[in-house]
Amino acid sequence: MPPTCHILVSAFRGPQAGSAGLSICRALALCSRKMATNFLVHEKIWFDKFKYDDAERKFYEQMNGPAAGSSRQENGASVILRDIARARENIQKSLAGSSGSGASSGPGGDHSELVTRIASLEVENQSLRGVVQDLQRAVSKLEARLSVLERSSPAHRAAAPQTQHVSPMRQVEPPNKKPATAAEDDEDDDIDLFGSDEEDDKEAARLREERLRQYAEKKAKKPALVAKSSILLDVKPWDDETDMAQLEACVRSVQLDGLTWGGSKLVPVGYGIRKLQIQCVVEDDKVGTDMLEEEITKFEEHVQSVDIAAFNKI
Numbered sequence: 001m002p003p004t005c006h007i008l009v010s011a012f013r014g015p016q017a018g019s020a021g022l023s024i025c026r027a028l029a030l031c032s033r034k035m036a037t038n039f040l041v042h043e044k045i046w047f048d049k050f051k052y053d054d055a056e057r058k059f060y061e062q063m064n065g066p067a068a069g070s071s072r073q074e075n076g077a078s079v080i081l082r083d084i085a086r087a088r089e090n091i092q093k094s095l096a097g098s099s100g101s102g103a104s105s106g107p108g109g110d111h112s113e114l115v116t117r118i119a120s121l122e123v124e125n126q127s128l129r130g131v132v133q134d135l136q137r138a139v140s141k142l143e144a145r146l147s148v149l150e151r152s153s154p155a156h157r158a159a160a161p162q163t164q165h166v167s168p169m170r171q172v173e174p175p176n177k178k179p180a181t182a183a184e185d186d187e188d189d190d191i192d193l194f195g196s197d198e199e200d201d202k203e204a205a206r207l208r209e210e211r212l213r214q215y216a217e218k219k220a221k222k223p224a225l226v227a228k229s230s231i232l233l234d235v236k237p238w239d240d241e242t243d244m245a246q247l248e249a250c251v252r253s254v255q256l257d258g259l260t261w262g263g264s265k266l267v268p269v270g271y272g273i274r275k276l277q278i279q280c281v282v283e284d285d286k287v288g289t290d291m292l293e294e295e296i297t298k299f300e301e302h303v304q305s306v307d308i309a310a311f312n313k314i
Contacts, residue, residue, distance in 0.1 A: 256287050281314070
């Protein structure tokens with residue numbers, strides 16, 4: 001009887017205390033069983049797993065026969081060794097396949113490869129021998145032709161003695177010679193067989209002078225390069241009442257050799273005063289900036305000052 005039931009039985013007094021306590025204990029035990037059953041219903045526990053394990057073991061023993069623990073270990077070891085051997089064989093096959101198709105691994109493959117190489121070397125040696133023999137025949141033919149050409153050359157013919165038929169000599173009478181006069185002797189003395197270099201030197205000097213004269217004339221006709229400059233002038237008036245049109249006319253009235261006036265415009269300065277910007281081109285050897293400023297500043301009634309805003313070589 002559980003301790004809780006003993007406590008309940010002792011709590012009751014009287015003739016019906018024992019039966020009442022037992023009934024209460026039975027009710028409590030039944031309640032606790034139901035609670036445990038309800039609790040285990042929601043748990044995922046496989047209570048009959050040992051039965052299934054025994055059934056599976058018996059099935060495999062019937063299929064394979066009973067085996068001891070040592071035999072099972074030996075079977076496992078043999079399976080591992082067999083897998084290792086199979087893996088080694090696969091590795092060797094893969095290596096043989098990567099090295100080249102048709103080449104077998106191991107000493108047998110090396111021997112076949114060596115035999116193949118020896119056969120190829122023998123074939124190559126035979127071909128080289130044939131080439132050498134052809135070269136020897138060609139050299140011998142060239143030597144024979146060279147000897148034939150040497151024998152048939154003109155120098156060889158000249159060196160070889162030849163027999164000639166000599167005809168009898170005939171006596172030839174010399175032509176009649178006239179006695180030479182003194183004038184003819186002087187003319188023969190005047191003839192210079194070797195020539196004179198003085199005439200050649202005079203002719204060369206004359207040609208050189210003629211070419212120099214032609215070059216000087218051609219150079220004189222060619223126009224000389226004239227250095228020019230482009231100048232931008234700022235001409236400032238006295239005040240805003242100055243007539244800018246009259247000021248520009250005064251500036252353009254300056255005429256010098258080598259001076260050419262260009263475009264112009266009025267540029268505001270401030271307080272209603274405007275300045276004249278005018279472009280001109282001058283020859284550097286004929287017109288200088290100081291001369292140009294001096295000529296423009298002569299118009300004192302209209303011109304206050306002249307400045308050079310830009311100066312560029314052309």
